Amino acid sequence: xxxxxxxxxxxxxxxxxxxxxxxxxxxxxxxxxxxxxxxxxxxxxxxxxxxxxxxxxxxxxxxxxxxxxxxxxxxxxxxxxxxxxxxxxxxxxxxxxxxxxxxxxxxxxxxxxxxxxxxxxxxxxxxxxxxxxxxxxxxxxxxxxxxxxxxxxxxxxxxxxxxxxxxxxxxxxxxxxxxxxxxxxxxx
Amino acid sequence: xxxxxxxxxxxxxxxxxxxxxxxxxxxxxxxxxxxxxxxxxxxxxxxxxxxxxxxxxxxxxxxxxxxxxxxxxxxxxxxxxxxxxxxxxxxxxxxxxxxxxxxxxxxxxxxxxxxxxxxxxxxxxxxxxxxxxxxxxxxxxxxxxxxxxxxxxxxxxxxxxxxxxxxxxxxxxxxxxxxxxxxxxxxxxxxxxxxxxxxxxxxxxxxxxxxxxxxxxxxxxxxxxxxxxxxxxxxxxxxxxxxxxxxxxxxxxxxxxxxxxxxxxxxxxxxxxxxxxxxxxxxxxxxxxxxxxxxxxxxxxxxxxxxxxxxxxxxxxxxxxxxxxxxxxxxxxxxxxxxxxxxxxxxxxxxxxxxxxxxxxxxxxxxxxxxxxxxxxxxxxxxxxxxxxxxxxxxxxxxxxxxxxxxxxxxxxxxxxxxxxxxxxxxxxxxxxxxxxxx
Numbered sequence: 001x002x003x004x005x006x007x008x009x010x011x012x013x014x015x016x017x018x019x020x021x022x023x024x025x026x027x028x029x030x031x032x033x034x035x036x037x038x039x040x041x042x043x044x045x046x047x048x049x050x051x052x053x054x055x056x057x058x059x060x061x062x063x064x065x066x067x068x069x070x071x072x073x074x075x076x077x078x079x080x081x082x083x084x085x086x087x088x089x090x091x092x093x094x095x096x097x098x099x100x101x102x103x104x105x106x107x108x109x110x111x112x113x114x115x116x117x118x119x120x121x122x123x124x125x126x127x128x129x130x131x132x133x134x135x136x137x138x139x140x141x142x143x144x145x146x147x148x149x150x151x152x153x154x155x156x157x158x159x160x161x162x163x164x165x166x167x168x169x170x171x172x173x174x175x176x177x178x179x180x181x182x183x184x185x186x187x188x
Numbered sequence: 189x190x191x192x193x194x195x196x197x198x199x200x201x202x203x204x205x206x207x208x209x210x211x212x213x214x215x216x217x218x219x220x221x222x223x224x225x226x227x228x229x230x231x232x233x234x235x236x237x238x239x240x241x242x243x244x245x246x247x248x249x250x251x252x253x254x255x256x257x258x259x260x261x262x263x264x265x266x267x268x269x270x271x272x273x274x275x276x277x278x279x280x281x282x283x284x285x286x287x288x289x290x291x292x293x294x295x296x297x298x299x300x301x302x303x304x305x306x307x308x309x310x311x312x313x314x315x316x317x318x319x320x321x322x323x324x325x326x327x328x329x330x331x332x333x334x335x336x337x338x339x340x341x342x343x344x345x346x347x348x349x350x351x352x353x354x355x356x357x358x359x360x361x362x363x364x365x366x367x368x369x370x371x372x373x374x375x376x377x378x379x380x381x382x383x384x385x386x387x388x389x390x391x392x393x394x395x396x397x398x399x400x401x402x403x404x405x406x407x408x409x410x411x412x413x414x415x416x417x418x419x420x421x422x423x424x425x426x427x428x429x430x431x432x433x434x435x436x437x438x439x440x441x442x443x444x445x446x447x448x449x450x451x452x453x454x455x456x457x458x459x460x461x462x463x464x465x466x467x468x469x470x471x472x473x474x475x476x477x478x479x480x481x482x483x484x485x486x487x488x489x490x491x492x493x494x495x496x497x498x499x500x501x502x503x504x505x506x507x508x509x510x511x512x513x514x515x516x517x518x519x520x521x522x523x524x525x526x527x528x529x530x531x532x533x534x535x536x537x538x539x540x541x542x543x544x545x546x547x548x549x550x551x552x553x554x555x556x557x558x559x560x561x562x563x564x565x566x567x568x569x570x571x572x573x574x575x576x577x578x579x580x581x582x583x584x585x586x587x588x589x590x591x592x593x594x595x596x597x598x599x600x601x602x603x604x605x606x607x608x609x610x611x612x613x614x615x616x617x618x619x620x621x622x623x624x625x626x627x
Contacts, residue, residue, distance in 0.1 A: 044369075047369050047370070047372055047379075047383065048368065048369050048372065049368060049372055049373050049374070049379070050372065050379065053372065053373045053374075053377070053379065057374075073470060075469070075470070077373070077374035077375065078373060078374060078375045078377055078469060079374055079375045079469065080469065080470050124470075128502070129350075129351045129354055129476070130347075130350045130351055130354045131347070131472035131476070132470060132471060132472045151472065151474055152472060152474070152475075152476060152558075153558045154558075154559070167493055167501070167558070169495075169500050169501065169502055
């Protein structure tokens with residue numbers, strides 16, 4: 001043990017200073033900690049969506065055959081997507097609403113692309129607990145505001161797919177999309 | 189293990205002596221669940237449920253490992269392989285029904301085990317660690333059960349997975365990345381199914397490991413008992429084997445009879461018909477409900493319908509649901525009464541039964557549709573649940589005047605059995621310990 005003490009005394013850097021052994025100890029343990037964290041990163045990251053899932057992250061939709069008043073249900077990121085061609089009456093109804101009275105205040109303009117106000121494109125996922133609202137299919141219940149109606153807990157959405165009644169906190173989400181031509185959109 | 193008068197393991201057969209020298213595993217078993225573990229002599233049948241929970245875990249692991257031999261964890265085939273197990277695999281129907289109903293029985297016995305602990309104050313010093321480890325097991329069980337329910341890839345599986353992972357989406361800022369990370373996609377899919385299968389296979393063995401810690405922690409102070417009075421001497425205990433192996437054996441028989449009745453005569457009674465429809469991401473079942481053992485917590489989740497101080501109702505519901513369980517981790521320090529058993533706490537006893545009724549009401553509301561009057565009842569019952577633990581229990585501990593405790597376990601036993609004439613002769617058998625008159 002004498003030799004250890006000898007080394008220690010040599011490692012002293014002045015009074016109350018850090019011994020060389022302490023420094024090496026802290027440096028080694030810290031570096032091992034950095035290494036452990038570096039190993040955890042891939043272990044956690046592997047659970048994120050894989051490349052093939054992300055490859056399906058955008059969807060092209062042909063909207064040429066959707067007549068005013070009709071809607072289609074398709075999928076985007078394996079979740080339902082509603083593409084709806086609004087009638088003039090439905091647009092008027094949506095514009096008539098006092099925005100400040102809404103739970104999630106947004107105008108129809110803010111929820112559609114400039115100059116394409118008749119195309120309402122939203123996720124078909126209720127913002128309450130993720131059910132698929134009714135109203136996109138022919139003859140389905142559109143609820144008391146003429147938009148969408150979620151059968152799970154009774155949330156009603158209006159013709160701009162804004163939440164009007166029921167437990168859902170937000171309007172139906174509008175995904176990122178753009179018109180690639182007059183009759184096609186690219187979502188995602 | 190815990191008391192100096194415990195019987196000693198003395199192997200007689202040379203082979204057993206040889207093993208004992210090399211790896212004293214038989215000695216460990218003897219001291220843990222054999223004649224070497226002295227147990228209070230007055231345990232009632234509520235003390236059966238620990239062993240029954242262990243049996244339920246074994247049933248789940250055995251049937252589960254067999255089910256995994258016939259299962260394909262891929263969204264294209266998962267539903268089909270489960271149906272194939274039911275129809276084509278020899279005795280496959282038995283394995284699957286035993287596994288599904290076994291989960292329900294596991295929760296039944298664990299809930300009774302938990303309420304046993306609540307009534308008899310088993311969570312109090314020096315057994316806090318036993319209680320905390322038990323809650324860890326309970327949380328692991330809930331995670332395992334949830335993931336197992338997703339595997340058949342029916343409609344309830346899919347939408348249950350969507351709603352439950354959606355809970356994490358309620359967390360501000362990091363919620364949605366967490367949800368995507370948990371699912372490995374933007375909605376439940378192949379990646380989710382595979383990881384749930386992997387973890388559903390792993391977690392039961394983690395539970396088994398925590399069960400060993402739970403028993404280890406229990407055996408340091410030894411088992412509690414219906415009087416809550418600590419063991420004072422050898423006359424207060426009997427060896428675990430054969431006394432409690434026999435008593436638990438009887439309980440096991442009753443358990444298996446009840447299990448068989450459900451398994452063979454009403455195997456789908458606790459299930460949902462919707463789960464026999466293959467998962468369809470474009471169509472939601474009209475009424476999404478979790479399995480019955482989650483209902484009280486589901487009711488608390490749905491009880492929040494309005495935002496408070498900019499905190500969205502959905503997030504409040506999620507926080508309340510998790511708090512309902514996490515709060516129990518603080519129970520040993522919320523109930524400060526030095527008297528353990530509810531039998532000697534008249535005020536506590538009344539509120540204990542109110543709590544039981546409250547939890548049953550919550551369970552009923554959790555299984556009912558999210559409409560009035562169920563939402564309002566859930567709000568009241570949910571508020572009471574929290575009030576019981578955070579307000580009522582600390583107040584009772586402070587103001588209640590407990591009944592006089594028996595001097596010892598033996599004294600209470602003899603009091604109960606000599607009875608009639610002698611009960612009057614021993615008025616108010618006091619708080620002070622008295623010398624035992626047992627042989």
